[in-house]
Amino acid sequence: KRVAILISGRGSNMVSLIEAATQDGYPAEVVVVGSNRPDAPGLEKASQAGLETFTLDHKTFGKDREAFDTALSTKLKQHKVDLVVLAGFMRLLTRGFTEEWAGRMINIHPALLPSFPGLNTHERALEAGVKLHGATVHFVTSDMDAGPIIMQGAVPVLDEDTPETLGARVLDVEHQIYPEALALVAADRTRIEGQRVTIIGSDD
Ligand code: GRF
Numbered sequence: 001k002r003v004a005i006l007i008s009g010r011g012s013n014m015v016s017l018i019e020a021a022t023q024d025g026y027p028a029e030v031v032v033v034g035s036n037r038p039d040a041p042g043l044e045k046a047s048q049a050g051l052e053t054f055t056l057d058h059k060t061f062g063k064d065r066e067a068f069d070t071a072l073s074t075k076l077k078q079h080k081v082d083l084v085v086l087a088g089f090m091r092l093l094t095r096g097f098t099e100e101w102a103g104r105m106i107n108i109h110p111a112l113l114p115s116f117p118g119l120n121t122h123e124r125a126l127e128a129g130v131k132l133h134g135a136t137v138h139f140v141t142s143d144m145d146a147g148p149i150i151m152q153g154a155v156p157v158l159d160e161d162t163p164e165t166l167g168a169r170v171l172d173v174e175h176q177i178y179p180e181a182l183a184l185v186a187a188d189r190t191r192i193e194g195q196r197v198t199i200i201g202s203d204d
Pocket residue numbers: 007009010011012013014042087088089108109110171174
C-alpha cells in the first residue's frame with residue numbers, strides 16, 4: 001500500500017513509521033510526507049530519509065477549510081496514495097475530506113481514548129489522577145479523536161510524573177504501536193464494525 005504521512009511538527013512518529021517501512025515484508029511504503037506548516041522540522045527529516053515532501057500552507061487558504069482539504073486530496077491523489085497517516089497533523093479536517101478517505105486514514109492520539117480527546121492530554125491525565133495513560137491509533141472520522149480504535153498502548157502514571165516525563169513515556173509507546181497498527185491496516189487485516197475494529201488473520 002502507498003502511504004502518505006501528514007505532519008505539522010517534529011515528526012518523531014513519522015520517523016518511526018519510515019524506519020518500520022524499510023523492514024523486509026512491511027506491507028506499506030511511505031511515498032510522500034506532507035505538512036501544513038512550511039517550517040515543520042519533520043520535513044527536513046523526511047528529506048534526509050530520501051522521501052518526497054510537500055507543503056500546503058493552510059495560511060494561504062485563509063478560513064477556507066474546504067479549499068485546503070480539496071487541495072490536500074488532490075496532492076494525495078497525484079501521489080496515488082492508498083492510505084493517509086496523520087502523525088502530529090494539527091489541522092481539523094472537513095467532513096467531506098474525512099468521508100472521502102473513510103477507512104483509509106488513521107491517526108495517533110496521545111491518550112487512551114475515549115478519555116482525553118483534544119490537546120494537553122498529559123496535563124489533563126495528571127490532573128484527573130488516572131493511574132494508566134497511553135496512546136491510541138484510530139481510524140479518522142469527522143468527529144475529532146473519536147473514530148474506531150485499532151490499537152492502544154498503556155503506560156503507568158508515576159507519583160513523580162510531570163506532563164513532560166509522562167509524555168515521554170507515552171511517546172515511546174506511540175513509536176511502538178503506530179508502525180504495528182499501520183501494518184495491520186495496510187495488510188487489510190482490520191475490519192470496522194461500528195465503533196469496533198477486529199483484527200483478522202495471523203502473523204505467520
Ligand atoms: C504525538 O504525541 C501524537 O500523538 C500527537 O502529536 C504528537 C506528534 O509528535 N498527535 P511527533 O510530531 O510525531 O513527534
